[in-house]
Amino acid sequence: MPDQAQILPGTLDLLILKAVSLGPLHGYGVLLRIGQISGQALLIEQGALYPALFRLVRQGLLKASWGTSENNRRAKFYELTVAGRKRLREETEGWNRLAAAIGSALSARPEEV
């Protein structure tokens, strides 16, 4: 297993929104998807995922419905709502801005000052 980074506080919601935006997923699927798209670099405590999912549903960013998984287990599937998609776009932009700012700050060299 590669080194895994603890995710920054507050970024879990963003990751969940992103994972679900790629197609409806059940909870375990969200976990796998995040692992997959982050190249197994981000560690998420499995149980901690669910309070976050429930919170997003309550905020109206996700909607949930019961369905059947690929290996025939009954599971609850989550997909983005319109509000969720909008939020994902905003949060992504915000994140990118932050990341760019921090990146440029960290790459500053003495002669640039």
Add this chain to the structure above:
Amino acid sequence: MNLASYMRSLAAKLLHREQIAEEVDEELRAHIQLRADDLQRAGMARSEAERQARIEFGGQERFKEECQEALGGNFLEIALNDLRYAVRMLRKTPGFTMAAIFTLALAIGANAVVFSVMNSFLLHPFKLPHADRLYAVWRPDVRDAHESYPDYLDLRDRNRSFESLAAFNATEAGMNTGKEPFDAWIMEGSGNYFDALGVRPYLGRVFHASDEHGPDSAPYIVLSYGCWHGRFHDDPAVIGSTIQLNKHPFTIIGVTQPGFHGTLVFFNVDGFVPLVNHAAFGQDDPSARKDRWVFMALGRLKEGVTTAQATADLNAIGSYFEKTYPKEDGRMRFTVARPGLYGDYLGGPVTAFMTGLMLLSGLILLAACANLGSLFASRAADRSREVALRLALGSTRTRILRGLFTEAVLISLMGGAIGLLGSIVLLRALSAWQPMPRFPVQMPVNPDGYVYAVALLLSLVSGFLFGAVPVRQVLRTNPYEIVKLGGTRSGGRRLAARDLLLVVQIAICAVLVTASLVAVRGLARSLHNDFGFDPENRIVVDTDLTMAGYSSDQVPAMQKRIQDALAAIPGVESVGLGDGVPLGENQPDSNVFREDTANLISANAVADANRFDVSPEYLHAAGTNLLAGRGFTWHDDQHSPLVAIVNQEFARRMFGSEAKALGSFFKTQEGKRIQVVGIVETGKYNSLPEDPHTAMFLPILQRPSSSTWLIVHSDQDPQQLGAAIRSTLHNLDAALPVSIRTRFQVMDFAFFGPRMATISLGVLGLMGAMLSITGIFGMAAYSISKRLKELGIRVALGAKREEILQAALGRAFRLLMFGSVAGLLLGILASRVLALIVYQATPRDPLVLAGAVIAMLLLGLLATWIPAQRALHVDPVILLREE
């Protein structure tokens, strides 16, 4: 999230609680299964895979709870959970819980009582529409509200500030309903009285301005609800019937609403009659501008009129009076004042007194909260392991604090509820209480919404106050340290401020205990005092002959008939007559002057002597000893020289000695020369603690008075004798209302102050004791939980019981000793002040000192009993193993 969707989710939560819990459950289960499937595919055995999946998932219960929380709308559920937990924790320590609830019940109860009284007397005295705009016309320079009738009419018609200015006068009258006549208190109201106040009838009708057509034109009476209920037994048929007031016929036209008993807070009247019929009640002249007999003018200010505007408006009328009636009125200054407590006359002292009481009870509640806070801190210290364990298992600090606060608020709410119930019972008794049976004085205090709201608020605030004390302790808790080492070791001697608070509480408690013991002993002693008359085996009958319509020239003959008739009752030894009695309700007095004084002004008076006009038999019947000279005879009448019997104090002050007094003359305010013919012992006349007071007895035939007080000396049972007296008087005149009491009951008036002082000191002493007990208990319990381990080691090393107690409770006892001694000394000093109210209150009384010491010891024992038991039963084995 907006409110609507929150409410929806809340409703859904409440409706489908079970279903949602199951859904969460199922979803988490599905997750674990899916993960196990993957692990199985990777080559694990199914059972091993499921186990691994569960471990990876983490604390299922915790996440389930967090999911519920994330779903929202489970506030109620969390609160319920907290509540269940709090109840369980409190039931585990019943002693603590009871002590805490009891303390708060007393403290909050005291606040509720004081606030209720304040609410009924000061904040919302009248349940009338727009009562906040109700004002009386007040004359600040004379601190009086009396007006003459013509002045009232001018004020009523010329003012532009009041919606309608009414007036009333309070008077006593004999009411004869055909059965038992009684002494009624009547409010004479102007025609617009009810309409100006907005009082509606409960039955029949009230009178209006249109009923008045000049003097004696409206012989109507509106009964108060209390009188209708008590005297007419709720009979609606009395409307339209006629009764007699002072032998004048009045027709009952209605009954007022139950809550309305007139416009004076403490004064409950029996009925209301129009002011124009005043001739039935007094000789005042309604057309004389100088005769200020109308008690008060009052009304509701017009909407938007300020008190300053009203005052200016009234003073304009004052200038008009000065211009138009310079002789009768002169300059009249007006302002407006609250009518209920007679402006600032009663309102000032009552407000000051109630504010003081409110502050005091607030302080009691604060001190109770401080004590409960330290109790809670000791509990939190005891439970530090539990708290640490819960923290280690993933509970959040918020959750634990919420639990603690739930416990605190639960206790304070229960305490508040019990305190409120207790205060309602107490206030019922207060409302029914008639401190002065001869007067319709009552203190109707009915707790209303304001009181409930304040009690709830106080409960919640105090719960949060003392609940907040252990917060820092919990926040600082480091689960790792505590589980490993056991017990917090910090703290130690850092409680100095709390110690000081405790000593102050104990000292105050000791002061109050000492003072109330002194008061009780003084009161008990003063009952067997030398009053200057003998109260044993004496019945007092009092009445006023004008209430049965006797004119002043008929009075002496009727009084003689009454006296003879009572003396003829078998078993009666003697009957004496006077226009008043010492230590009774009314104490007439007048200035007396030396014989050679020409200018009879107050400054030249030798004394303001109590004056009793009495019959020849009075001294003997009252049991007052004649020391020298002669008593009166029936020949001391208007045709013979004026004579007097004076007391020793009078003789000494007026003439220098008793010997010089006999046969000498003095002058009264009216300039009459009176010769002293006898000397009696000096007694008590106005109050028990008074200094020797001058008093004189004059022959009643030389100054007839319709006020009739008879002292009947007989060793028969007062009950039977009272009945015999009543029937005898009924035979003489069926329309004469009389009051029959024992001599001791008459003195209730004089004992009122000392009794009230003793009772309030007792109540305060109880509060003080309660505070000290919880304070010491909390302090002792806290120090023992902190040092449990040390005590265990001492026990293990073979310490004796005394040594353990010394180690565990030494500090508490030192504080107790210190506070008690300080309090006792202060209490002895304070008793000097007390002696001004309670006669013969002295702390130099072995019983008082012993009582105070024993009380404080008992209190200390009570407070430290439970902690001491705990310290003595420390089991070193269990303790050392646990830690």
